[in-house]
Amino acid sequence: MKTKVLVIDDSALIRSLLSEIINDTKDLEVVGTAPDPLVAREMIKQLNPDVLTLDVEMPRMDGLDFLEKLMRLRPMPVLMVSTLTEKGSEITLRALELGATDFVTKPKMGISQGMQQYADEITDKIRTASRAKVSTLQSIAKASNSQVQQSAIRNPLISSEKLLIIGASTGGTEAIKAFLMQMPSDCPGILITQHMPAGFTKSFASRLDSLCKIGVKEAVDGERVLPGHAYIAPGDKHLLLGRSGANYVTKLSDAEPVNRHKPSVDVLFDSAATNAGKNAVGIILTGMGKDGAVGMLRMKEAGAYNFAQNEESCVVYGMPREAVAHGGVHEVGHLKDLPRMVLHYLATNSERALRV
Secondary structure, eight states, rough: EEEEEEOOOSSSSHHHHHHHHHSSSSSSSEEESSSHHHHHHHHHHOOOOOEEEEEEOOOSSOOHHHHHHHHHHSSSEEEEOOOOSSSHHHHHHHHHHTOOOEEEESSOOOOTTTHHHHHHHHHHHHHHHHSSHHHHHHHHHHHHHHHHOOOOOSSOOTTTTTTEEEEEEEEEHHHHHHHHHOOTTOOEEEEEEEEOOOOTTTHHHHHHHSSSSOOOEEEETBBBTTTTTTOOOOOTEEEEEEEETTTTEEEEOOOOBBBBSSSOHHHHHHHHHHHHHHGGGEEEEEESSSSHHHHHHHHHEEEEEEEOOOOOTSSBBHHHHHHHHHHHHHHOOOOOOOHHHHHHHHHHHHHHHOOO
16 A cells, blocks of 8 residues: 655645655655645545645745644644755754654755655655654653753763764654753763754754753864763764774764765764774664664674663664664663663763772
């Protein structure tokens, strides 16, 4: 049975393009198109689609207003179609907080020239959205937005040598937010790879920085990794952990995609295995695919201790499942428990080191 898609966009050209792309696959079909949310509202009732593609900025009703009402009255997978602008990125991040499953960006070049790359990305993300647990995404977003998070362990004795290395994809923006909001200001330095295109990671980092006790920023090349800070891979570069004398530093690479991703979680995890070994703590969160599974095993073999988000709390249980299947995970936990589990491990490990 084909996945039924409703396309909502005020541009007739984009509606036509998306319809052509989606209908050109064997497992997806466009059951209708709408120029604005008011028309779409009636079509949802009539056509009962499995997934919506929703433009961010539209006339008559803003995409965010429509999304908020939809998630309250009839939760379903929504893929946002965004523009690569600062305003567009901020609106898109807000859409993810409201319950959108993921987003795609309109091609930078002319629509026809960028069509094939756009086609692969959008069809993959529609398939992923059709499998996503929207209720889980909503509950994560609601919990992190409505509560003033407290660190799970107060003043743990944590070695400054330790590092947290995090990888995530679909559903990861809210999962990362939920995790980082529970990190105390003196937590180890954190490196993060979240699958996200260029132009969005800086806004994502700024948003987290305003919400968390720790400092959060988009990573730059050659910066010293400090406790109480998190560094997010730019959307068009691989992030790696490097060494400069006694210090850990961030490194950026413009190498080819790995597992079809740039940034890639495997690239970050591999670098942590090589340069941090037993001082690294790996954490793999929600996401489609297998990126990070091999790298996490290498981290474990190098002496790192690794955690994975459990199936129940994942929007898409792909990357954590693959990491567990590869044998690279020590502990599995619910997203709400992972900060406490990680901090407990760090505190216990530090106390053990002091006794030796």
